[in-house]
Amino acid sequence: MNKELTGFVKAWEAAVRKSAGPKKRASSIFTPMSVAHVDDDDDARNGGEVSVTQVEKILPNGDFYTGQWLENGPHGQGKYLWTDGCMYVGEWQRGAITGKGRFSWPSGATYEGDFKSGYMDGKGTYTGSSGDTYKGCWVMELRHGQGTQSYPNGDFYDGEWRKGLQNGHGRYQWKNGNHYIGQWRNGVFYGNGTMMWSNGNRYDGSWEDGLPRGNGTFRWGDGSFYVGVWSRDSKEQSGTYYPSGSCVGHLEWDPQELFSVDLVECSICACEKVAIYPSQKSLNILDGDKMSRKGTDVNGRTRWSSADARVSNYSSEDGSHDGSRTSHGDNSVPRVPNLRLKPPKKQGETISKGHKNYDLMLNLQLGIRHAVGRPAPSTSLDLKSSAFDPKEKVWTKFPPEGSKHTPPHSSCEFRWKDYCPVVFRALRKLFKVDPADYMISLCGNDALRELSSPGKSGSFFYLTNDDRYMIKTMKKAEVKVFLRMLPGYYKHVRAFENTLVTKFFGLHCVKLTGTAQKKVRFVIMGNLFCSQYAIHRRFDLKGSTFGRTTDKPESEIEPTTTLKDLDLNYIFRLRKSWFQEFCRQVNKDCDFLEQERIMDYSMLVGLHFRGMSSCDNVTPPSGYSPGSTTPTGNGNMDDGAPRLSGVDVDHLVVDPSRWIQLGINMPAKAELTVRKSCDTPQLVGQPTGELYEIIIFFGIIDILQDYDISKKLEHAYKAFQYDATTISAVDPRLYSRRFRDFIFRVFVED
Structure with a gap:
């Protein structure tokens, strides 16, 4: 143990002995040593000053802090020792590890350098317990x-x-x-x-x-x-x-x-x-209940009272907090007020024996196993133009008794078609999909799940049991559109690894031999909402208003309900660097779709409210109605339901093995909005200043609808009855401009 840590431990032990008196509790030690004044944006506006005090404090769980203190958290120079032996010595900003500092682990590993909002972020040196050393730049650990x-x-x-x-x-x-x-x-x-x-x-x-x-x-x-x-x-x-x-x-x-x-x-x-990262260490700087500083008693000691300290660990780009944010007293995320827990529900109906589509599911699984497992030469990402030829397809017959290339099965005889197999093999490689994992997800022992009702287009959707992949049935016209745009799609997703457009992994067809049944064409896509986080709210956003509401009473809206444009009552605030990347990518993706003459696509958005259990869903606040106003009641948390602590959720958020990707697992803020009551539908309401910490998911879906003759007729018919700017079926150029304008009002820089 180094000298600095030894001295710190001795001070900690001395403070523990000091707290052992008959009238003192370890959780309430507070020794004012010096008082200074610092400027603070919040109080500067009120013409006041904020006191920084020097404290030594034993926390309820045995952690120890000594150093400068501002209101309800460390601010300035300070040392924090966890009971497991981890220690941080350095700068703090309103309860967050921010600035220059040194973090050490009980194993002997150390990091010395820049921190931002609890993360190793900036320039710094990490020395491992086995002697390895990294010196250079860091971003989010x-x-x-x-x-x-x-x-x-x-x-x-x-x-x-x-x-x-x-x-x-x-x-x-x-x-x-x-x-x-x-x-x-x-x-x-x-x-x-x-x-x-x-x-x-x-x-x-x-x-x-x-x-x-x-x-x-x-x-x-x-x-x-x-x-x-x-x-x-x-x-x-x-x-x-x-x-x-x-x-x-x-x-x-x-x-x-x-x-x-x-x-x-x-x-x-x-x-x-690294066994555990600094951002994963909870800072238990307050007593059991959330406390906020109210002043001092007659003896000069701090008075504490219970409060709903809704705090944020989401700092600005430079690590500072503006006046609209309250610094957090610990590294846990806040509970979401007014949200009531509900038992989780799994989407869809399991396709078991006796289900009308059971044989179709078996056919799909047999065909996919054959297509993916078939021996093939190593696939290069540089494809010849012939690989994209719509005529490039492979038919395979699956007799029940099996054949030289197919296994025996219990279903009736069927034929299987692979469209452009070389292209989709390259796409799976490009998207880093392991063939074995892919087959296990789609063709393993677990059955697929069928979503309860077909979409507006009449397509049926199926989910794999692990939620990683979605299967969508397609019309012949959609397949033609897809094959036409496949070269452009491949070029686009290869050029932009952060593209928000849907990821496609296979295009196939099943035809039962000797029957009048129509061919079933289907595409395999990635499921945007495959995550350990429960999706509490989901929205399908296009930027149009005609028919863009669910028209459901509050009692019928479930976490699995897909709300629409006029139901949206949030704007989403993204960190500066992520927002800039978001804007660049939306523009690139829309340029691609406009070039391919695609319209009627939408931004699918899913919200997980941080601080809620990752395995539980929530119902909206009391008084909530889609697209209307702020909550009118103060619902309480359902104490009987299981939950993860905010700290546990934070552990999942910053798991370094899963770098945050654009649109996936992204920490952000949702600001509640209010629409003024008027006859004209409003797409985005007025911000209220009420913020929620969220994990947000988003992507551009339904990208296979071109502006064909049927859509032109739909546009002419609806434009005759309604305002042409409010309907979905419009020219791709107009659709793209309207979509971007709307999305850039919904997503803003924090």
């Missing part, structure tokens, strides 16, 4: 930016990082003298790079997923070299050997030796995994 990493085994990396992994340009030096200089992606060699061995050999060329792939040159130390196309698949390998001027040659050398021998020695060491 992940290595992100320029940085150097030395590993316990003697390896060293200097270069760019993204989301905790080597990404961009960097140099990796092995202890044995080998080194790589070049491009990285997600922790492996990817792009152009040079690998040099200590024996003088080197490879210059293209890499993919950590291995040579594409054009490259291998040189030996004697000057001979091999130039060609590289692949782990020997059938795709081709090239020419050029001997050196010496007599020694390598004509018998097999290029595959590079994969099987040379690269085996060059495994990359992983960074030490």
